[in-house]
Amino acid sequence: MDYVNHKKAPGLPGNDRDGRACPGGSGRGRNELQQKATLPKTRALTIVSLLLAGLTFSGGLSLCEEKISSPRLLLEPSRLHPGQFLVVFLEGVDPDDEASFQTNLPQTTLKAYPYRQGLISLIGVDCRTPPGEYTISVRVRQKDLGLWQQKLKFVLEPKTFTTQHLEVSPKKLEVRSREKWQQDLSFILEARSKSCDLPLWEGGFLAPLKGRKTADFGLIRYINGKEAGRHSGVDIAAPNGTLVVAANSGIVCLARFLNVTGYTAIVDHGLNLFTSYCHLENLLVNEGQEVLKGQEIGQVGSTGFATGSHLHWGAIIGSIFVDPYLLVEKDPLDIFDRETG
Known part of the structure; x- marks a missing residue:
């Protein structure tokens, strides 16, 4: 079990608690992002109230109430498969409240961010997680109301992943040696150690490339007859030099x-929330650069450990890889925005 204490801090616009600078106060989409994160409380409560049907909440509160006398916890979806993700929202907490989250999902730390007069967390479910019933619980200590706590359950259903068998030369296999993986990992972990505490994305995600999908997310890969782990993204084949x-x-x-x-x-x-783009022929962006949805960031290649020209596209929540096409199907914040038009 992983337990995270969180005390909301007002913070300053454009800065992330973990140190990554968010985009500045001007520029396309920035005002929209700030509006998303700071809707008037009455409007936010109306949205949440419409979405609580089917969930059991402590305290016997009416679903039609506009005024919240204690926090509310929202979890979506209630049933999912390994490789998918959850959205958890704790509504009705103030900057001085202390909130603690706990989950029994293996290898999972729930990290929450201030959002719409509450706290939000995206939680990836590793594709190796056993099916069964799991829980998310929260404890909130408030100055006026004292201790409030609630637990919600969700069900992880079984999923069968496909397999893939590759035959490569010893020379090619050396490219993905343990030593080289470790060298790469230091850069990757540093890059993902910080995240902006505002949602920078706008609506549903795009597939970064049109092409033939050659390897699914989560497939069990065998290289020269030996299991080499799970595929952390999707492979999309396209001619060398195709824009991504x-x-x-x-x-x-x-x-x-x-x-x-x-x-x-x-x-x-x-x-x-992060996305990754691998095996590119070249890069058209630099570290620290702001990019817009649909902006060119590189060209398809076969660099690194690759058996042909393709893009490996991944989606990561914290340290957990999830199926990136889920982001194309549905904006993670759709549970808030579906009623706002």
């Missing part, structure tokens, strides 16, 4: 050549 675009707006937190994934870009979309 950013799946959504954000900040480039890594843009460099890595041993295993070749020329690689990672984009921070805020709230601990």
